[in-house]
Amino acid sequence: MKIRNIDLYLVRMELVSPFETSFGVETHRETVIVRIEEENGEVGWGESPIMEGPWYSYETSQTAWHILKDFISPELVGSEIEGPEELWKGIGKRVRGHNIAKAGIDKALWDLKAKLEGKSLSKMLGGVRDRILSGISIGIKKNVDELLRTIEKRLEEGYMRIKLKIKPGWDVEVLKRVRKEYPDIPLQVDANAAYTLDDYLSLKKLDQFDLLMIEQPLHEDDLADHSQLARKISTPICLDESIKSIHDVKAAYLLGSCEIINLKPSRVGGITKGLEIHDLCLSLGLPIWIGGMLETGIGRGFLVAMASLPGVRFPNDISASSRYFKEDIVEPEWRLKPDGTMSVPRDPGIGIEVKEDMLEKVAVRRERVG
Ligand code: OSB
Ligand code: MG
Numbered sequence: 001m002k003i004r005n006i007d008l009y010l011v012r013m014e015l016v017s018p019f020e021t022s023f024g025v026e027t028h029r030e031t032v033i034v035r036i037e038e039e040n041g042e043v044g045w046g047e048s049p050i051m052e053g054p055w056y057s058y059e060t061s062q063t064a065w066h067i068l069k070d071f072i073s074p075e076l077v078g079s080e081i082e083g084p085e086e087l088w089k090g091i092g093k094r095v096r097g098h099n100i101a102k103a104g105i106d107k108a109l110w111d112l113k114a115k116l117e118g119k120s121l122s123k124m125l126g127g128v129r130d131r132i133l134s135g136i137s138i139g140i141k142k143n144v145d146e147l148l149r150t151i152e153k154r155l156e157e158g159y160m161r162i163k164l165k166i167k168p169g170w171d172v173e174v175l176k177r178v179r180k181e182y183p184d185i186p187l188q189v190d191a192n193a194a195y196t197l198d199d200y201l202s203l204k205k206l207d208q209f210d211l212l213m214i215e216q217p218l219h220e221d222d223l224a225d226h227s228q229l230a231r232k233i234s235t236p237i238c239l240d241e242s243i244k245s246i247h248d249v250k251a252a253y254l255l256g257s258c259e260i261i262n263l264k265p266s267r268v269g270g271i272t273k274g275l276e277i278h279d280l281c282l283s284l285g286l287p288i289w290i291g292g293m294l295e296t297g298i299g300r301g302f303l304v305a306m307a308s309l310p311g312v313r314f315p316n317d318i319s320a321s322s323r324y325f326k327e328d329i330v331e332p333e334w335r336l337k338p339d340g341t342m343s344v345p346r347d348p349g350i351g352i353e354v355k356e357d358m359l360e361k362v363a364v365r366r367e368r369v370g
Contacts, residue, residue: 001038001039001042001080001081001082001083001112001113001116002038002039002078002079002080002081003036003037003038003039003076003077003078003079003080003081003370004037004038004039004077004370005036005037005077005368005369005370006034006035006036006037006068006073006076006077006105006108006368006369006370007034007035007036007037007366007367007368007369008032008033008034008035008065008068008069008073008365008366008367008368008369009032009033009034009035009359009363009365009366010030010031010032010061010065010363010364010365010366011029011030011031011032011033011296011329011359011362011363011364012028012029012030012362012364013028013029013031013296013325013329013362014027014028014029014325014326015027015028015029015294015324015325016322016323016324016325016326018139019139019294020139020140020141020165021139021140021165021167021190021192022140022165022166022167022191022192022193022194023055023056023192023193023194024053024055026051026052026294028052029049029294029296029324029325030050030051030052030061030364031047031048031049031050031061031295031296031299032047032048032050032061032064032065032068032101032104033045033046033047033104033296033298033329033359033363034046034047034048034068034104034105034107034108035108035354036076036105036108036109036112038112038116042112042115042116043112043115044107044108044109044110044111044112044113044115044349045107045108045111045298045349045350045354046103046104046105046106046107046108046109046110046111046270046298046299046302047103047104047107047266047295047296047298047299047302048064048068048100048101048102048103048104048266049100049103049266049292049293049294049295049296049299050063050064050100050101050293051293056192056241056293057099057100057241057267058097059098059099059100059101063098063101064098064100064101064104065365065367067095067098067101067102068101068104068105069367069369071091071095072087072091072092072095072101072102072105073105073369073370074369075090075091076091076105077369077370078370081109083109083110083113084106084109084110084113084270084271084272085272087102087105087106087109087272088106088269088272088273092105092106092269099244099245099266099267099268099269099270099273100266100267102269102270103265103266103267103268103269103270103271104270105270106269106270106271106272106273107265107270107271107299107302110124110270110271110272110302111301111302111349111350112349114348114349114350115348115349117348118348119348120305120344120345120346120347120348120349120351121271121301121302121305121349121350121351122304122305122308122344122345122351125271125275125305125306125308125309126309126310127305127308127309127344128308128309128310129308129344130308130343130344130346131337131341131342131343131344132290132304132307132308132312132316132318132341132342132344133160133161133307133314133315133316133340133341134158134159134160134315134316134318134319134320134336134340134341134342135159135160135161135162135163135186135314135315135316135317135318135319136154136159136161136162136163136317136319136323137163137165137190137292137317137319138150138151138154138162138163138164138165139165140165140166140167140170144173144174144177144178147164147174147178148177148178148181151178151181151182155182155185157320157336158336158337158338158339158340159319159336159340160186160315160340160341161185161186161187161188161212161314161315162182162185162186162187162188163187163188163189163190163215163317164178164187164188164189164190165189165190165191165192166189166190166191166194167191167192167194168194168195168199168202171189171202171205171206172202172205172206175189175206175209175211176209179209179210186212186315187209187210187211187212188211188212188213188214188215188238189206189211189213189214189215190214190215190216190240191214191215191216191217191218192215192216192240192241193216193217193218193219193220193241194217195217195218196218196219196225197218197225197228197229200229200232200233203217203229203232203233203235204232204233206233206235207233207234207235209235211235212236212314213235213236213237213238213259213260213314214233214235214236214237214238215238215239215240215262216238216239216240216241216242216262217229217237220241220242221242222242223242223248223251223252223255223257224255224257226239226242226252226255226257226258227255227256227257230256230257230258230259231256236258236259236260237257237258237259237260238258238259238260238261238262239252239257239258239260239261239262240262240264240267240291241267242257242258243261243262243263243267243268243277244267244268245268245269245273246268246273246276246277246280249261249277249280249281249286250280253284253286259286259287260286260287260288260289260314261277261281261286261287261288261289262288262289262290262291262317263277263278263281263288263289263290263291263306264290264291264292264293265290265302265303265306266293266295266299267293270302271302271305271306274306275306275309278306278309278311278312279311281311282310282311287311287313287314288311288312288313288314289307289312289313289314289315289316289317290303290306290307290312290316290317290318291316291317292316292317292318292319294324295324296324296325296328296329296330297321297328297329297330297333297334297352297354298329298330298350298354300318300321300330300334301330301345301349301350301351301352302350303316303318304318304334304342304344304345304350305344305350307344308344315340318334318342319334319336320333320334320335320336320342321333321334321335322335327358329354329355329358329359329362330352330353330354330355331352331353331354331355332352334352
């Protein structure tokens with residue numbers, strides 16, 4: 001395919017409710033949407049779901065904009081490529097880091113390729129299921145009563161697994177009350193790197209709550225400390241922020257730093273790299289699930305396709321559009337079925353339409369390269 005032009009949209013959308021984690025509170029979603037058009041007019045969509053500030057990773061919406069506009073897009077426009085894999089032999093390889101920025105382009109190329117071949121993205125990637133398991137990630141609340149009310153509402157909506165954000169001071173006592181109210185629900189926690197090995201006694205106390213896993217308890221660069229912690233606690237450790245590439249997966253596996261991986265395609269550079277990690281984990285017998293970053297409906301389409309892969313063994317952080325936004329920028333919106341699953345679209349590409357008029361309205365910045 002020959003790339004005719006690339007459009008970048010910096011969009012800002014209000015979240016239906018603030019999302020608080022150990023790294024801060026998000027009230028809005030600032031994200032970059034990528035549109036790639038090939039010579040015959042077919043279009044692929046992608047998303048770089050960065051945060052506004054460098055809290056989850058060092059990338060921000062501004063750094064992603066810079067990398068996409070000044071380095072990656074100019075190199076791709078006018079070029080003839082086989083498919084997304086070629087990105088990683090050229091400019092995708094030469095630009096170091098900036099995985100979340102690169103992911104927007106990688107995704108748009110996959111959507112485009114799937115559309116040109118008339119296949120759904122799930123089919124093209126080797127998906128094996130037509131519905132995926134939906135869990136929900138619940139932020140830190142003002143008090144435990146508010147948290148319990150939120151959990152009740154989410155269970156009523158049908159979510160089949162609850163993930164709670166924790167941090168020092170919002171952990172053991174909170175979980176005691178949650179487990180008292182809900183002794184049997186599938187439950188897990190996510191610390192976003194808020195603890196150190198010195199907090200080992202608090203983390204050990206979490207073992208009593210029969211959690212599916214604890215996600216990213218320690219510093220993202222510290223696979224060695226995670227390996228130590230794994231020997232001290234019985235709750236399985238799942239890594240999120242630590243896994244930025246397939247190299248991290250190998251190291252974490254050999255060191256015994258985790259039993260489970262939260263695969264966020266954007267954190268590792270998109271679908272091409274996500275697929276490589278999926279395949280490695282499948283061959284190692286290392287279970288994965290698909291995590292999210294409050295994506296719009298566009299990014300969500302890629303999460304759903306990835307969650308249809310065979311190595312996915314746990315419910316995913318893939319919730320309905322309405323959990324994030326009053327109105328999503330796609331049609332149809334992503335909906336939760338009463339059984340706690342979401343359908344994998346069969347239409348070509350990510351299988352949903354982008355509402356371009358709404359996109360224009362929520363865009364605070366726009367640039368065409370080409
Ligand atoms: O750590 O998994 C995380 C959202 C933004 C950044 C990091 C994380 C999250 C979530 C929400 O937990 C997942 C989602 O519903 O998209
Ligand atoms: Mg996480």
